[in-house]
Amino acid sequence: MKEEESIRLDLNPVGSENENCKRKNGSEVFKLFEPRKTLSDDFGFYEKCLLFLTQAGYIPIAAAMLMTAFMEPSPEWCDTIKESDSAWQFNEHREFYSLSVESGFDCQPNSSQTTAMMSSLLMWGALVGSFVCGFLSDKFGRKPVFLGCLSMVTAGHIALSFSNNFSWLTINGVLASMGFFCGGYMVTNFVILTEAFELARSRLLVVSLNGWSISMAATGIIASLTPYWFTYHVIFAVIGSILTIVSYKMCSESCRWLSANGSHQEAKRVAFQITLCNDKREIDEDDIIILKWYEVLGFSAPTHTEEKKTWKTLFKSTRFLKPTAVMCYSFMASSIVSFGFYFSIDILPGNRYYNMALMGILKFILGFTPFFLNRFITKRIIAISSIGVCCLAAVLILPIQYYEIQCLRTVIILLSLVISAGIDPTWKINHLYSAELFPTSVRSMARGVCNAGGRLGSVMAPMIVYLRTLNLLIPNVVFAVLLFVQLVVIVMFLPDDSDKDANEMNDE
Structure with a gap:
């Protein structure tokens, strides 16, 4: 031996x-x-368990990232509160009794600023966490960072369930911390998962089964059933605790x-x-x-190199610089648009919980299109088609908003759902390329940079949405421009399936 x-x-x-x-x-x-x-061959019992656990882990993650979408009550409900201080006890309209309501920050002239600030704290934390945890994952391993991030987000939900004993400053500190570990989780869970598969088609399938969309739907449903901050965080703390323990027992380090x-x-x-x-x-x-x-x-032999890779490798090497820049912008633009529509859900007609659940379900359904369409067309063409449809929908919203055509308000909902869900195939392609374009030695760092671009977009999203207080058209104009530029970038720079640069998974 x-x-x-x-x-x-x-x-x-x-x-x-x-x-x-x-x-x-x-x-x-x-x-x-x-x-x-x-x-x-690729989907054994272990790989199926790993897929389920890593994607189910998105449930407490999505609940943390999207909690601010429920924080600000509707203007109609604020009018009800002004008439009766006891209205929340009856809660006839099933409005969410959030931490900001508990602390007395909502239904005030600056309540939109408070919600935007809390959203930004979460996203800034996720931005930093993407960088830091991507580096830690490459240095210390996928499993410890993946489990550490999931357990810390769970700890954040536990802490917030006792937040009536905290100061508002402490609550915001907890939110920033949760955002940090959410960003880390979204980097490392995907890397440990994709490295467990050999076939490109298997990786495309697991990307199509990404747990964010289902977790988003679950967040909307649970928030509608328990429209109270304490119950909300307790439920997700329990789910996160169970998943952390089971993942620790079942998951192995990436070979x-x-x-x-x-x-x-x-x-x-x-x-x-x-x-x-x-x-x-x-x-x-x-x-x-x-x-x-x-x-x-049953994997193919990796091409091993003794060269140590660092952050500088991604930005100084001509081999990595172009894909890093392209993927970083694509993540950022997709994130701005996606989170922009998540945080705009409160102004859409209808029930915000059901709108969010419907967005998640549609995202899950459309997220399967890359897996099925890749039999006939390349991943690059799928991404181009996805962004093209979303860009067209964003442009069509503008005249309806500008002329305030009341009879077409339902069309705005449909177009918004088309954009928020229709961009999901591009998200899946982005995630897959961000793993396949880079060798193992820098894969998590590259994923960290790409995810940081996504998190930068999510930081900017609530700020862009806040501009609707100046003019309702501004956010959708920004979204349409970003989608158009992303379309141009993908057409010009994203490699095709047959390109050597698009198949780095076995290059160590």
Whole structure:
């Protein structure tokens, strides 16, 4: 066993049976190295559990990021409050009794500023967390950072459930902290997930199953059923606690990360553990000596490099600079538009909870389109089509708002849903490219930069939405311009599926 690393056996998956097979019990022959070729090969029991846990983890994350969408009561409800201080006890209109209501900041002349400030605190925290946690994930591992972020967001929900004992300054500090770990979670959960798969089509499927949209719908539904800040945070604290414990027990460190950092023995141990969990075949001591970690999993051989990568690598290397810049802007523009419509949900006609739930459901449905359409067209064309439709919808909203056509208010809802949900295929392509365009040694850092672009967009979104107090048209004009520029950037600079630069997943 001490000489395990010195043993070299050239196993070629398309070679002779003598090279790829060994005998067991004198007669039975089985292959040592079975490369993954189909979705069923890629989706074992472990990979399915990892997919479920990482995406279910978005439930407490979305609840934290979107809580301010419910904080400010509608103007009609504020009028009711002025008539009767006890109106909240009856809550006939199911308005959300938020922390800002509890603290007396809502239904005041500056209440919109308070909500915008709290939203910005969350997003600024997420911006910083994306950078920091992306670096920590590449340095210390995917699993500890992923679990640490989820547990700290859960701790934030627990803290806010006792926030009636806190000062307003302390509450805002908790919000900024939760935003930090939300940003970190959105970087690291995706990396540990995509590195568990070999096939590009499998990674596209897990991107299409991204948990944000379903968690967004769950947030709207739970907020409508429990329109009270204490119950809201307790429910998500319980969910987060359960998911943290189960994820700690079930999830393993990324073998790709372990190998890229020189821990080949540990990568092999984890690979055998995953293989046994998937119940692929029996493992004996001879296999441990002969096989490499990627052969155990059925992955293709990585291209290993001893060069240490740093933050400067992303910005000084011509190989990484263009994809980093393109993906960072695409994330930022998509985030501004997405969060802009999330935070504008209170001015849309109808029930804000159901509008948010409907947005989440539509995003989930449309999020599957890249997986199905990629059989016929490239990811780049899918992204172009998605942004093109959203840009057109944003332009169509403007004349309806400008001329204040009351009979077309429902059309504004439909167009808003088209934009908020229709941009989701581009989000999925963005996430996939941000993992596949970069090698393992800088993947989390690159994801951190891209996600920081997204978080910068989410910071800017509430500020842009606040400009509606000056003129209702301003936010949608900004959204339309951003979408048009994003369309141009994707057309000119995003690589196609067949390009070598778009398939870096195995380059370590």
